[in-house]
Amino acid sequence: MRNRSSIVLTISALVLALAPAVVRAGANERRAKPTDGNLWGVGRFRGGGLIRGPCAARPCIALTFDDGPEHTTTPRVLDELDRHGVRATFFVVGRRFDGDGPVAERNREVLRETWRRGHLIGNHTYTHALMDALDERALDREIDRNAAAIEATIGQRTFLFRAPFGALHTSRASRAVFSRGLTPVFWAIDTRDWASGSPEEVVQNFRAGLEASPRGGVVLFHDTLDRTARALPAVFAEIAARNEARRAQGQQPYEFVGLDELWQPVGHGRRR
């Protein structure tokens, strides 16, 4: 087993008392499907930790989708995840689904459906704000208003947080996150889907990201983009092909995992 600090051991012991987060599906691939809905994830990330992105002990993939919910594209992402029995995490932006209006209403229903299908939901601020540029009052508003909108929609509080643009550099911004017991989530592989011109380019960027981080880790996508929804089947095919090649060479295949596998206490060094 990998080295773990005593803090992690203590937390692991506590977590063992809860229902298992994943079930076995096949000899080598562990699907990130919960056995008890996604409720296990709600309190798990409460305070004192962060998720940097890279996998530690073994090759893994944790899919994350930002900036939704978007009723025209997110349902297609959900269907593709279902086809592979993979659970992901969606970092949502409050102004897309809060308030009146037919679009907000539709997006709210998509968010509920995302939760119903067993995915985790995280806070991505209310207006997709650059945290580092905000004063304390604005930080409070961005985080709390979105948190309230999420809770009102899915009936659960979330403890996962992703800063827009991954920018969480000022002490004021990081204090706003940690003081609320939120777990900030970064990534290991940026598919740069927001800057890509086609689904093929998204897949190519994913492939390049995996070459650069061969152990895998948290993968960043945006479920608001048509090209991302269209790229996903090829992304899964790419992972399957690599796993076949890895097995043939006696290497461990990538496993789809939930973010809980990548949680680290704050101050814990990067492990590769």
Ligand SMILES: [Zn+2]
């Ligand atoms: Zn974003």
